[in-house]
Amino acid sequence: MADRPDIKHIAIAGNIGAGKTTLVNKLAHHYGWEPLFEDVDENPYLADFYEDMKKWAFPLQIYFLHSRFRQAHRIQQNSRPIIQDRTIYEDAHIFAKNLYESGHLTERDFNNYFSLFESMTHVVSPPDLLIYLKASIPTLIAQIARRGRDYESAISIRYLEDLNQHYNDWIASYDRGKLLVIDVDNLDYVNNPEDLGYVMRRIDSELFGLF
Numbered sequence: 001m002a003d004r005p006d007i008k009h010i011a012i013a014g015n016i017g018a019g020k021t022t023l024v025n026k027l028a029h030h031y032g033w034e035p036l037f038e039d040v041d042e043n044p045y046l047a048d049f050y051e052d053m054k055k056w057a058f059p060l061q062i063y064f065l066h067s068r069f070r071q072a073h074r075i076q077q078n079s080r081p082i083i084q085d086r087t088i089y090e091d092a093h094i095f096a097k098n099l100y101e102s103g104h105l106t107e108r109d110f111n112n113y114f115s116l117f118e119s120m121t122h123v124v125s126p127p128d129l130l131i132y133l134k135a136s137i138p139t140l141i142a143q144i145a146r147r148g149r150d151y152e153s154a155i156s157i158r159y160l161e162d163l164n165q166h167y168n169d170w171i172a173s174y175d176r177g178k179l180l181v182i183d184v185d186n187l188d189y190v191n192n193p194e195d196l197g198y199v200m201r202r203i204d205s206e207l208f209g210l211f
Helices: 020-031 046-051 053-077 088-101 107-121 137-147 150-154 157-172 193-208
Strands: 009-014 034-036 082-085 129-134 178-183
Touching: 009 020, 009 157, 020 034, 020 082, 020 129, 020 193, 034 053, 046 053, 046 150, 053 082, 053 088, 053 107, 088 107, 088 157, 129 157, 129 193, 137 157, 178 193
Parallel strands: 009 082, 009 129, 034 082, 129 178
Antiparallel strands: none
């Protein structure tokens, strides 16, 4: 089923701490898809950004945009289906937009950034299926604390709330392809096989028409 030639790109979207990377790993193993992860550990700006968002917002967003564009090119060249941890669209519509509206990106920098994003997306194909992991703030905070990344200790609740609102707005108007929304507040697909099976059944239904 996972080898259908018209299924090439599946993407997991969601806020910081929603459980994207864990689900990418599990789905890649189950379906035989190639996982493609967000460039977090090698990002030279991320820790500085959480300490001073206004100073580092623009170089951080450019770094992520470039990284995601390279991933998009790889996906289009790859013969094996890929499951991606976060998309190029989230960089612009969620993170850059939020930084602009909160005053951390100037209008000049945001317009420059968004113009570059639009040029890139003219040559980028959207995912065959976008899976959005919807999570409440308490769930996000708990999962961020559980993974214990030092630089994430500076993330504020207000920042997570703003990102969640931008995700809700973006998902409500998403029209680039198939969309599957999964509320993860009451799911534990790490420790509960039934919860993971529920997620997989919903994916099978969207991609393969199975129930």
